[in-house]
């Protein structure tokens with residue numbers, strides 16, 4: 604690991620920031636204390652252009668350099684993870700580390716203000732785990748004038764000291780869906796008078812499973828399956844309706860569009876074929892997170908001196924709404940390894956991210972600023 608002194612010097616403050624966020628985990632769109640703390644810290648540093656009305660608890664702080672261009676955006680998510688049905692919140696996705704990194708970058712930008720040519724936007728996004736703040740912030744103008752966008756996710760599947768920067772798809776799209784199947788209920792002793800909803804639901808489940816492609820490489824992979832079936836509750840009644848839930852994930856946004864259309868058509872046709880009616884609805888969606896090739900290549904070179912180990916292959920079926928930024932401008936999602944000792948996955952009760960990953964993440968972001976804007 605290779606971290607410059609200017610960043611090492613911020614470590615005390617990093618620990619304070621991280622501790623505050625860790626002790627105040629808040630649900631998406633309710634990040635009141637978190638957002639107020641970020642704003643206060645930015646003001647202390649001397650930021651005057653702070654937009655806190657872009658979307659709910661989101662914040663964009665802008666640093667204006669000698670010239671307007673280029674304009675580079677750095678993003679941190681700010682929400683915690685809901686850990687149980689009682690709504691207990693905890694930072695088990697590392698967003699506390701992301702905020703600490705972005706505040707450290709904010710300080711470095713202020714320290715080097717007279718060297719910076721272009722514009723830097725520091726974007727703090729609410730509700731990443733929920734309905735996705737990214738899309739709403741972009742709709743409200745977060746990407747106006749922005750030339751490139753970068754985000755970091757600290758990542759438990761990669762060892763502490765590793766930085767992963769992949770050309771192309773790094774995270775999958777996610778499209779959860781619900782299906783309502785309607786048949787004609789009646790006495791189980793007279794199935795010929797009924798349209799068997801449960802049978803139709805089963806046939807749909809089987810068909811959906813067959814559409815999945817999991818034994819293929821990267822971009823062609825299609826995760827598709829039914830994850831819940833609810834229907835009936837009696838031995839001698841064929842129910843009127845069945846309710847199914849399922850998930851679709853893919854690394855390729857063109858394949859995604861095609862499969863979504865196909866899935867809806869096939870499911871609805873299958874029910875029709877068997878005498879019933881099915882309606883499939885997609886409920887929320889994130890596209891695949893695709894790093895632009897040039898930027899990813901450039902970053903790989905930049906980060907070689909920082910990390911103990913650079914990875915260029917890793918990708919995950921997890922999803923991230925930073926994908927919306929990368930659909931609009933070039934840039935990258937950088938994964939900073941944070942696993943040490945026993946492996947605990949993201950969202951696990953015991954997940955944590957240490958200071959080494961925060962230092963590396965900060966150096967990665969600062970390296971981009973120095974290269975693009977000094």
Ligand SMILES: [Zn+2]
Nearest residue numbers: 696732949950
């Ligand atoms: Zn998460």
Ligand SMILES: [Zn+2]
Nearest residue numbers: 696697698756
């Ligand atoms: Zn996350």
